[in-house]
Amino acid sequence: MIPLDLTRVLSTNDAPSFNEESALKHAVVELEGQLESIQHKLRQHQGALSAIRRLPCEVLGRIFCHALSAPAPLTALGRERLRRLGQVCRGWHEASLFEHQLWSSLAGDGGTYEEVRTWLKRAGSLPKSLFLTIDKEYCDIDGTANSPAAKLLSDGLVLDHLYLTCKRVGGVAQLIKHLSEISGTRTSPSPWDALRSLGIDVLVECDGFEDAWGRITTPPSDIFSLIPPVKSLTVCLPSEDYIWDSSPARDVLIGIPAAVLSGLTTFIFSCDWDGAHILDMLQHCANLEDLIVEHNSPTVIEDEEGQRFSPGSINLPNLRSLELRYPLSPQLELLAYIVSPSLVTLVIEYIPNLLDESISTIKTFIERSEIKRTLSSFRLHNVSEQPSNFISLFNSMPALKHLTLQSVTLQEDFWHTLGKRQRIRQLERLEVLEVPVAQGQRIIKDIVEFLQTRGRKKCDVIVSFPDPPTSPYEERESLIAGAGNLKEFDIDLRVVRASEARISGVSHFWNR
DSSP states (O other), rough: OOOOOHHHHSSSOOOOOOHHHHHHHHHHHHHHHHHHHHHHHHHHHHTTTGGGSSSSSHHEEEEEEEETTTTBBBBBHHHHHHHHTTOOOOHHHHHHOOOGGGGSEOOOOOOOOHHHHHHHHHHTTTEEEEEEEOOOOOEEEEHHHHHHHHHHHHSSSSEEEEEEEESSHHHHHHHHHHHHHHHHHHHSOOTTTTEEEEEEOOOOOOOOOEESOEEEOTTTTTTHHHHHSSSEEEEEEEGGGGGGGSSSSSGGGOOOOOHHHHOSSEEEEEOOOOOHHHHHHHHTOTTEEEEEESBBBBOOOEEETEEOOOOEEETTTTEEEEESSSSSOTTTTTGEEEETOOOOOOEESSSSSHHHHHHHHHHHOOOOTTTTTOOOEEEEEEEESSTTHHHHHGOOOTTOOEEEEEOOOOOOTHHHHHHHTTTTTOSSSSEESOOOOGHHHHHHHHHHHHHHHHHOOOEEEEEEEETSOOOOOHHHHHHHHHHHHGGGGGGEEEEEEEEHHHHHHHHHHTTT
């Protein structure tokens, strides 16, 4: 096409001729192509100026950790997300490899022995964790010996933490038996022998394990008698409806060796069996520092001479943190038998029927342990009705610095009475979580007035409401503004979503 001078139609409002119209259309196509090329170059230049390119590998790695909730173990989905982050560009790939924490913990089916070993090796010198699910109900010894789990625990990298979950006890029982036999034939410790932390979670049944010929090959009590001498142990047993023999639950032997118990610094035990199982074990735990007991009802067994354990007969001299979760006994019976003179943190979760007797038991425990001046953190969760003597509990906690009340129903005058009686004057952090929506404004005002009775003392306050649609979270600014003079009394008040408070708790768990 012969180029036309388009000055006339471009500088006037005249209609183009046929030839001019064809030339204009051709020019538009060419200009659009040039524009697309220029826009592409513009995006390239703008991208090259992006601040994210200036972020060091260390910072990018920490962002990746936050996005993937590290150091929580990565599931198959988490591992795929990490791979995709590393495929964005060379810099992101290097950042993902630089952050060793991303590679230090695996959950679920991690793949073959070589795949898991290669993944964990990228964690460098960091402690490594493995969370395995043993799905097979029955397996022969040859199958167990050749499984990726057995190879990892006998010939793989040194592990810090291992958590085994099984629906039935057969597969994990055979695995532990095999690893114990391997250990007996070696002069150097295997990864199984060198574990610092071990968890065993039986989800459904504790039935005996049968081989291909129907013979019982591994009594379930052998599971715990063969575990290595770890520092941290988690044992979760199924409901007593599924115990492995016809004996009453109180007569079933759990079988953790006293030598293992005496070396523990952390013990998590979940069991609803009737009997003194937890007391039988705690009497050997002289070095325990952290204890969590869940679903437990330690009904003490009587013999010809009376009770086997008397109140205050179990001394835990190094215990610093005690958590009771879902206690079946509203009287918190476990506290009647232990003495912990070094305790600084007490947590009681999910006890809707908190009774006056429960409060008396806690107070007696504090007095017996002589921790009135040292107990600094108390958390109470899910109490549907305030006991009449609840206020008196804080007479036993004058040194309290951190108080958390989550889903706790309080009487209207609770905070006023607490301030009037000048209790817990040393608080530095107060969390009142999942407050009833209808009472939100009043409770916030009462909390602030209580803190103001102490004078000017620094205190961080967090209040949360139930999740939407009922949450007044969006009105948080007006709630805080209506709470009174905060700055004068050095009170930092935040209103957060319930989900934010829960995430904070999860992060605390994985960083303990």
